[in-house]
Amino acid sequence: MARTTVLETSCLYFFCLLLLLADLACCKEILVGGKSSAWKIPSSPSESLNKWAESLRFHVGDSLVWKYDGEKDSVLQVTKEAYINCNTTKPAANYSNGDTKVKLDRSGSFFFISGTKSNCVEGEKLHVVVMSSRGGHTGGFFTGSAPSPAPSHALLGAPAVLPATGSASSLTRRIGVFGFVGLAIVLLYQ
Numbered sequence: 001m002a003r004t005t006v007l008e009t010s011c012l013y014f015f016c017l018l019l020l021l022a023d024l025a026c027c028k029e030i031l032v033g034g035k036s037s038a039w040k041i042p043s044s045p046s047e048s049l050n051k052w053a054e055s056l057r058f059h060v061g062d063s064l065v066w067k068y069d070g071e072k073d074s075v076l077q078v079t080k081e082a083y084i085n086c087n088t089t090k091p092a093a094n095y096s097n098g099d100t101k102v103k104l105d106r107s108g109s110f111f112f113i114s115g116t117k118s119n120c121v122e123g124e125k126l127h128v129v130v131m132s133s134r135g136g137h138t139g140g141f142f143t144g145s146a147p148s149p150a151p152s153h154a155l156l157g158a159p160a161v162l163p164a165t166g167s168a169s170s171l172t173r174r175i176g177v178f179g180f181v182g183l184a185i186v187l188l189y190q
Contacts, residue, residue: 027061036067041122049126058130070098074115083111086120107132
């Protein structure tokens with residue numbers, strides 16, 4: 001086998017890194033509020049989950065994860081109208097196990113409220129906007145697409161909730177096929 005140069009090896013490492021980053025860009029689990037105690041009545045408007053979500057970007061395929069006491073609270077996925085009015089009577093989905101995971105399976109708005117109406121009225125709710133995917137991809141190196149623009153501030157008459165990105169839950173789980181293929185290429189050329 002021919003001897004590889006430093007340049008060739010460096011290029012292979014760079015290619016493998018790009019493959020790994022492309023795989024990591026897709027489908028993250030995002031802990032709502034960034035901590036397990038976040039699903040609660042906010043102590044101030046600046047502590048609301050919508051404030052938390054403003055600095056993040058959500059993509060199709062990501063999952064939101066809530067941690068809470070299922071004996072005392074729940075998470076309801078609702079319509080925009082139910083979100084605005086804290087209507088808990090006819091949710092699209094009702095989660096009460098204390099460890100809720102919801103996959104964001106489409107672009108657009110998602111609305112969540114506490115199953116306890118008084119908690120919702122006091123601000124325990126979340127509105128996220130998932131970025132549209134172009135060409136059926138969820139983002140990353142191979143899409144060639146730019147980020148979607150932020151949603152309109154007029155949507156709810158309140159500050160907009162920008163799309164969001166979370167961090168990968170585990171590097172070991174996230175390496176995926178591309179990472180292993182890249183690693184194999186590097187090992188074959190050494």
